[in-house]
Amino acid sequence: GQQLNQSPQSMFIQEGEDVSMNCTSSSIFNTWLWYKQDPGEGPVLLIALYKAGELTSNGRLTAQFGITRKDSFLNISASIPSDVGIYFCAGRRAGSEKLVFGKGTKLTVNP
Amino acid sequence: GAVVSQHPSWVICKSGTSVKIECRSLDFQATTMFWYRQFPKQSLMLMATSNEGSKATYEQGVEKDKFLINHASLTLSTLTVTSAHPEDSSFYICSARPGESDEQYFGPGTRLTVT
Numbered sequence: 001g002q003q004l005n006q007s008p009q010s011m012f013i014q015e016g017e018d019v020s021m022n023c024t025s026s027s028i029f030n031t032w033l034w035y036k037q038d039p040g041e042g043p044v045l046l047i048a049l050y051k052a053g054e055l056t057s058n059g060r061l062t063a064q065f066g067i068t069r070k071d072s073f074l075n076i077s078a079s080i081p082s083d084v085g086i087y088f089c090a091g092r093r094a095g096s097e098k099l100v101f102g103k104g105t106k107l108t109v110n111p
Numbered sequence: 112g113a114v115v116s117q118h119p120s121w122v123i124c125k126s127g128t129s130v131k132i133e134c135r136s137l138d139f140q141a142t143t144m145f146w147y148r149q150f151p152k153q154s155l156m157l158m159a160t161s162n163e164g165s166k167a168t169y170e171q172g173v174e175k176d177k178f179l180i181n182h183a184s185l186t187l188s189t190l191t192v193t194s195a196h197p198e199d200s201s202f203y204i205c206s207a208r209p210g211e212s213d214e215q216y217f218g219p220g221t222r223l224t225v226t
Binding site: 003030031033035040041042043044045048050088090092097098099101102103104 | 145208
């Protein structure tokens with residue numbers, strides 16, 4: 001099925017640096033969700049966004065629902081080693097129960 | 112809150128046998144549960160959407176006779192992989208949606224290896 005365009009595909013950063021990743025789509029979404037997945041585990045919900053322009057924080061994480069409703073970004077400030085993992089964006093279209101996922105951003109944090 | 116469990120966490124079975132995977136929402140009722148499949152280094156691919164008390168809706172290309180889904184209660188859905196073959200080896204993950212929420216909460220996944 002259709003997937004969201006998520007970038008970058010991977011990132012290698014130093015501990016303490018800030019990180020930014022984003023997802024774009026050619027179609028409108030009513031909900032954007034950001035998940036983190038550790039190896040061998042299921043994804044864990046980080047942030048949920050429901051309104052265009054909405055900016056939501058969860059600790060060092062901040063995510064925004066794009067004003068056009070076709071994109072979203074996730075920022076991580078002051079990264080730490082436990083931030084390592086794969087981050088997925090997911091979107092839900094109006095009238096659909098299903099989530100469409102991005103391909104993921106693999107984050108590596110060097111101590 | 113919003114905890115989803117899966118059992119077993121991993122299973123090895125012989126080709127031709129069937130395997131049942133359970134997905135439970137532990138602290139909420141889930142009218143809708145979803146089953147995903149994930150290959151190494153890839154994203155999650157939706158297999159089917161399961162609503163309590165009704166037949167599951169399968170995604171295009173997913174064999175409903177091979178991947179049997181039962182959503183018998185508001186807290187339990189099961190996926191049975193029938194007549195498993197090595198190509199069915201994968202990481203199977205369920206998710207559950209609380210009520211009419213837009214959010215989905217995922218289980219920890221089940222690693223299936225078919226020999």
